[in-house]
Amino acid sequence: MAGRGIRLSLLTRWSALLATLLTLGILIALALTRLFPGQPVLVLAICLLAVIPLATITIRAQLEHILSLFRALTGTVTSYKDGDFSFSLHWAQNDELSDLVAAHNELGRVLREQRLGLVQRELLLDTMVQNTPVAMLLVSEGGHIVYANIAARQLLNQGRKLEGNRLNDLLDQSAPVLREALARGGDGLFTVDSSDTPEGEGEDVYHLARSSFNLNGRKHELLLLRQLTQELRRQEVQTWKKVIRVISHELNNSLAPLTSLAHSGAELVRRGQTERLPQILATIEERTRHLESFILGYARFAKLPSPRLEQHDWKAFIARLADQVAFTLTGDLPDEAACFDGAQMEQALLNLLKNAHESGSPSDGVSLDVQRVQGMLRIAVQDRGPGMSDTVLANALVPFYSTKRSGTGLGLALAREIAEAHGGRIMLANRDGGGLAVTMILPVLTAC
Structure with a gap:
């Protein structure tokens, strides 16, 4: 914090102090010369004995304040290094050291605000990670779980803590398909039979995503397990609705003309006017073939067999x-x-x-x-x-x-x-x- 009053630089204050001490020494020397005329050595000795202690005491008092400030600066820098940014300093003089203290205090304020922002962001990120429905596991190179969110604890350990446990030990108690999915490596989908659980509805579909990276110089792997059952069911319903709409539209477009053509053909036969029957029958055949091709296209997509290599x-x-x-x-x-x-x-x-x-x-x-x-x-x-x-x-x-x-x-x-x-x-x-x-x-x- 900057001091109040007229600003005097360190150079000005120390120059004034030295000038004052020098002037005092000269005055003492002049006074002693009158008291002891013709004895310069005695005058010099008495003058030194009087000025040197006074100068030492004065300079030491001034330096003690500066050294105290330097010790305080060293302590606060050490606190900053340890992550404690709660300290601030005060310097009563209005000089360069007050500017240094003000800059130091401003640095502490900025670091405190940054630390508070980081803590808030970390809290927000941890809240989001913990409450996401995606099970997240961070596994060290040795196979130990370093971090797990709530979804992962519920999936693998009935809500209990996972950190510190070996992943393989937990997988031994899990569904075999989960062990197989992790053993295969890479990303992929797998299905878990949940019909034996109270809330099970037959099968649960999961997507496994994994990525490796170095953390603190050591290799880690991040595993993400996302349940897709509800999303796939919703998508399946939407797909079926779309299929039904498309098929219904195509059937209506084909059956309406067929009905009309069949009625027209029957009328022509009733009237004995059969010369247009070949054209009507050809049109019926063409529309029937189109409808057959349309249905076969859907059938081929729905029943694609395994490739014969x-x-x-x-x-x-x-x-x-x-x-x-x-x-x-x-x-x-x-x-x-x-x-x-x-x-x-x-x-x-x-x-x-x-x-x-x-x-x-x-x-x-x-x-x-x-x-x-x-x-x-x-x-x-x-x-x-x-x-x-x-x-x-x-x-x-x-x-x-x-x-x-x-x-x-x-x-x-x-x-x-x-x-x-x-x-x-x-x-x-x-x-x-x-x-x-x-x-x-x-x-x-x-x-x-």
């Missing part, structure tokens, strides 16, 4: 594909044969290539590229259409989602289902210069 030569496979749909092959095909279900992969690529043509892309802008990169197969279908908006990109792989007026929303969803059945994934991205790229990433299997 076989070795396929890329040149022969691409040639069969080219006989059914037009595209430009970019790059060289891999020399090694690939292991996949030929029928399913052909269906997936036909859907993707058909979508590329229907996007509005020029025919010569639809291309297929097959590469083997870092132990993975990369199959890309590209076009030069308008691409997709962010909203469409986010929903394009969702079953039954379609922006086409007559689309079923199954083409991309079926391609994704086939890719995932082969242990891969599918990605969508807009291309530079316009167009869309749909890429299937599949693992390279050494044997079928």
Whole structure:
């Protein structure tokens, strides 16, 4: 805290003090010279005996205050180092040291506010972590649990404390599927049978996510277990509702004309006017085939069998594909044969290539590229259409989602289902210069 009054710098005050002491010494010397004329040595001795103790006492008194301030500064800095920012200092003089004390006190105030903010944020974060429905476990390299929230304690130890326990010991008392999910490594879904518990409803679906990082120089792993049962059930209901709406709409669009055509045919037969019957029957056949194709499309998606893996030569496979749909092959095909279900992969690529043509892309802008990169197969279908908006990109792989007026929303969803059945994934991205790229990433299997 700065002192009150006129500001005097340290240099000014010490200069004034030394000047005062020097003046006092000169006056004492002049007085002694008159008392002891002709004896300079005696005058000098008496003068030194009088001035030196007085100067020592005066300077020591001044320095004692400064040294006391330095000791206080050392103590508060040590307290800051220990995390205690509650101290402040006072200096009565209005000089450079008062500025130092003011800056020091301001630093303490800022540190106190920062500490209070950190404590409040830590409290908020801990409250959020503890009350989140996601079970969180922080496990050390040795397998001991370092941190666990309420959801994790309820899931693994009936609400009791988990810190300090070994994760493997707790897993021995848990559901086998949980142990298997953790043993497999990586992220994934698993299902726990909860029918034996009082609140169980048959099966609970969990998503396991894990990540490793270094904490205080040691490797730790964060495990997140999220129950998805309710969300999946809600999503399942919404999906079924959408399926029913789509099927009902398609059935109504097909059955209404069929009913009208059948009635018209019956009237013509009754009147004996049979010349239009072939046209009516052809229309009925066309609508029936469309309806059959529509229903079979849903059936294929709902009942996709497990892939029957076989070795396929890329040149022969691409040639069969080219006989059914037009595209430009970019790059060289891999020399090694690939292991996949030929029928399913052909269906997936036909859907993707058909979508590329229907996007509005020029025919010569639809291309297929097959590469083997870092132990993975990369199959890309590209076009030069308008691409997709962010909203469409986010929903394009969702079953039954379609922006086409007559689309079923199954083409991309079926391609994704086939890719995932082969242990891969599918990605969508807009291309530079316009167009869309749909890429299937599949693992390279050494044997079928």
